[in-house]
Each structure stands twice: as C-alpha cells, then as structure tokens.
Amino acid sequence: MLKLRRVHHIALICSDYEKSKAFYTNVLGLEVLQEVYRQERQSYKLDLALNGAYLLELFSFPDPPNRPSRPEATGLRHLAFEVDDLDETIEVLLDKGITPEPVRKDEHTGKRFTFISDPDDLPIEFYES
Template sequence: MEFKGIHHVAIICSDYEKSKRFYVDTLGLKIVNEIYRQERDSYKLDLEVGGVYQIELFSFPNPPERPSTPEDQGLRHLAFEVDDVEKVKRELEDRGVEVEDVRIDPVTEKKFTFFKDPDQLPLEIYEI
C-alpha cells in the first residue's frame, strides 16, 4: 500500500455562508467548484489551497456540535504551510481574526500559531 498524499479535508460548518466568506474572503482560498445537492439539502464547496490540496466545505441541516480544541479526541487541527508566520499572523489580525501568540516548535525550531474558523475549528499556520 502506498499513499500518494492527502486528497482533501472535509469540514461541516454550522453556517455555510459565514464559513464560505471566512475561507474564501478572509483566508483567500480559491473556489474550485460549488454545488447544491437538493436531495441532502446541502452545499459542497471545493477550495484550493496553494494549488495542491482541497478543502471540502459542507453544509447540512442541523449538524451536531463537536468538541474542537486542539487537545480534544479526534482530528486535532488543520495546518497551513506558510513562508512567514509573523506576516500571515498580522494579515489575519488585520482581517479581524484572533490569532494566538507565535510559538516555536521545540523539535523543528519552526514558528507556528493557531486561530479558529467560525465554528471554532482549530487552524494552524506553520512556517516551512
């Protein structure tokens, strides 16, 4: 068995339009495709990240809440690679996003920090 990479990450949001604005307008991700699935009363928005990976943003009627802090059981967080954590942190803050203080990874000695999406999903920016 050989995995070639990660194809996509799927996120179910509580307010589709609010999350769409956040991921497209605030984070600047490119829309690849958007469809409405009548039979599921659900939108699916495919987003491009750096021309390589996709995030699938879904809406479903009344999705149950899930714990979403980085230390909760399950998927820990979604991390974006960036060239300059400090610069991206400032850009996010300029767009009204609350961002934690920058930390240094004790193993790699790379800078990283966290912020949250509209549903409090932990997102990370990690300096490459």
C-alpha cells in the same frame, strides 16, 4: 503496505455555510473550484483549492451536531497551513480583524507557529517554514 500517494482532500462540515465560505475564501484565500447545492440533502458542497491543488470540501447540513474540536479532543486535532513568513501572516490576519493566539515555538524543530479558529471553532494553525 498501502501505496498512498498524498492527501486527496479534507472534508469539513460547517454550521453556517455562508460564514464559513467567506472565512475559507476571503480570509484564508482558498480558491473556489466548484459549488453544488444538493437539494435531496439540503446541503452545499464547496470544493476549494490552495495554489491550484484541490484541498478542502466544505459541507453544510441542516442542524449538524456539535463535535469537540479543541486540540486535545479526540478526532481531528487541527488543520495546519505552511507559511513563509509568520509575522506577515499575523499582520494580514489582524488586518482582517482576526487575533491569533500568541506565537509558539516547536521545541523539536525550532519553527514558529500560531493558531486561529474558523467560524465553528476548528483550530487553524499557521506553521512557519
């Protein structure tokens, strides 16, 4: 059996680097660890952290192809963040001009959650702990 320790990072390719950078830093509040422009690939790589832990790599490439990303499409289903207070999270999102989907309840855990979309329509879930 493999001896995996934890998820090291998640990598996303965006269509509009500045828009996605603003979303992940100003809306979600992720911290910039490092930003590198790779001239040979005409690509940015932005390393982001959540609560001091390396979490997300955000890439840009010239004219990346679209990929289906709705929850029922093959591939990454969604990116989920645990929150302490879903109502407070929704208030902050609304203050930033983002309207989340109606709150749902996990039928197995009884926990509440909601979704928004990032600038490339990737589903982002907020799951109440």
